[in-house]
Amino acid sequence: MGSRFQVVEQGPPIEVFQLNKLFTEDSFKNKVNLGVGAYRDENGKPWVLPVVRKMEKQMAEDDTLLHEYLPVLGLENFSNASVAMLLGENNPVITEGRAFGVQTLSGTGSLRVGAELLNKHLKYTNFYYSSPTWENHHLVFINSGFTQPRTYRYWNEKTRGIDFDGLIEDLKNAPENSVVILHACAHNPTGIDPSNEQWERIADVMEERKLFPFFDSAYQGFASGDLDRDAWAVRYFVERGFELVCAQSYAKNFGLYNERVGNLTIVISDKAHVAPLKSQLTWIVRGMYSNPPAHGARVVANVLSNSTLFDEWRDHIKMMSSRVIQMREALRAELIKLGTPGNWDHIVKQIGLFSYTGLTPRQCEHLIQEHHIYLLGSGRINICGLNPTNVEYVAMAINDAILKFPAKDDDSRAKL
Incomplete structure (x- = not known):
């Protein structure tokens, strides 16, 4: 048979x-x-990273640490520290309760959870990614339910830089409510980032066309060695009043590749929507992988919340x-x-x-x-x-x- x-x-x-x-x-x-x-x-x-080794030794000796399940949305102190690192500790959106994070399976899991949220609950179906981009962006969004993949021009072969006019033209022609994947820093694969002035122009067009920013931040701190500089674009969009989501990964900047440590940061204009959003994210994660792993997230949370280790x-x-x-x-x-x-x-x-x-x-x-x-x-x-x-x-x-x-x-x- x-x-x-x-x-x-x-x-x-x-x-x-x-x-x-x-x-x-x-x-x-x-x-x-x-x-x-x-x-x-x-x-x-x-x-x-030596600080990771040090932390892991300390955790191995800690008899109070157990292997119980984490909550569906992960370790809260990890997500809070991640949101603060991305947006800056005293960012008004944090103090006003309009930004929150959920722990995910590294950057890829964060993209997947965020995309599913936007597709299932905001009914978004168009997404744009740069040409070229990290090859997994397309697959993750398609698997999350998005049906209209599109690209915006990015790399100019002749100048070996950004095709900025092409990029702007493509975003200007994007249908309203399209989700635009933006690399927060250290664009993969080109390594070329927009200047601050170019980011401002991108924000102008996205505001004008009512496009939704989905940042992918895989290299904060690793790109320039400066955490604030590498988060400039995301913070600028927040300052401009955009609602947005951002996938964060700790694979590169903590060297925790196989621990799958990620966070999805969500910034909204009214804190009244935080509770319903968290409840729906809980069901998205429940049906996908139920809850995240603890080890890497504990390492990151402990380092980010201790000034000496930080x-x-x-x-x-x-x-x-x-x-x-x-x-x-x-x-x-x-x-x-x-x-x-x-x-x-x-x-x-x-x-x-x-x-x-x-x-x-x-x-x-x-x-x-x-x-x-x-x-x-x-x-x-x-x-x-x-x-x-x-x-x-x-x-x-x-x-x-x-x-x-x-x-x-x-x-x-x-x-x-």
């Missing part, structure tokens, strides 16, 4: 995880992984962000030294983990096959994959790929 499951077709691999698998299986001594979005130290090794953590994020900045400068310097065709200033103008290099799919393929340097076909690289011992090798390989396969004018990644 045939299996009932014979109707199930093989799905396509997820590129970034597939890349990681190929890297792991590669026996080449000088292989380099520029794919997966995780911090690596100067020896190319994963790094557990300062220690801030030093860690400053150190991580400055290492990224140094590696950007080192890669650019090596490419210039080799006389690599093209202008490489965009690498140091970009911020955060990622750089959209401008390499073509064919050049990327060459880097993987000939040089054992693993990167996405879009040309996005994780700058943390670079370190003082491999940056020269990577620059040499990039130079080789560009000389062997010069980019044609029509070889653009806009299609990807």
